[in-house]
Amino acid sequence: MFRSIAINETRRPMIRQTLGSLLLVGLLASGAAFAGDSPSMGHTVFMRGQILEVQDSTIVVCIGTADGASVGQELDVVHHSRVRTGPKGIGRFKREVIGKVRIDAIVDEHYAEATVIDGKAGQHDSVELASAAK
Numbered sequence: 712m713f714r715s716i717a718i719n720e721t722r723r724p725m726i727r728q729t730l731g732s733l734l735l736v737g738l739l740a741s742g743a744a745f746a747g748d749s750p751s752m753g754h755t756v757f758m759r760g761q762i763l764e765v766q767d768s769t770i771v772v773c774i775g776t777a778d779g780a781s782v783g784q785e786l787d788v789v790h791h792s793r794v795r796t797g798p799k800g801i802g803r804f805k806r807e808v809i810g811k812v813r814i815d816a817i818v819d820e821h822y823a824e825a826t827v828i829d830g831k832a833g834q835h836d837s838v839e840l841a842s843a844a845k
Contacts, residue, residue: 758840762788763822765834770812770825772838777820784814786838788830812838 760774774780788810794803810830814823825838832838 758786760786760838762832762834762836762838765832768826769815770827770832771818772812772814772823772825773821774814774823774838775819775821776817780814780817780823782814782817785828785841786812786814786825787841788812788827788832789837789839790833791837806837809836811841 758774758778758780760772760778762770763773764771772786774786787808789806790809791804791806794805797803808830810832811828812825812832813828814825816824818824
């Protein structure tokens with residue numbers, strides 16, 4: 712009887728590890744299934760992209776339907792500039808909201824066209840969902 716208990720005690724950690732691994736695999740599989748049906752939380756809550764092109768009043772941004780973009784959404788324009796160089800040559804940067812754009816047309820799942828509605832916007836500036844910046 713004592714020997715049976717000893718064998719069960721040595722198997723218990725292995726059983727727990729196996730069950731934990733199965734639980735983890737199940738959670739990852741269910742997360743992947745939900746991710747395919749809707750935009751990721753990062754894009755719907757913290758939607759961010761880059762201004763790729765500026766021509767007259769039309770701007771092309773790297774945000775599309777895959778990111779949860781829709782016509783009429785307003786995005787803050789954020790300019791990043793170097794403040795100083797840190798100890799290993801790594802830059803220190805500041806971010807400044809310099810304008811606002813409105814999505815006028817969705818080009819495809821990756822891109823949209825927008826118009827400046829306030830301030831300014833330049834190529835390589837970032838854009839992000841207006842509510843995420845506050």
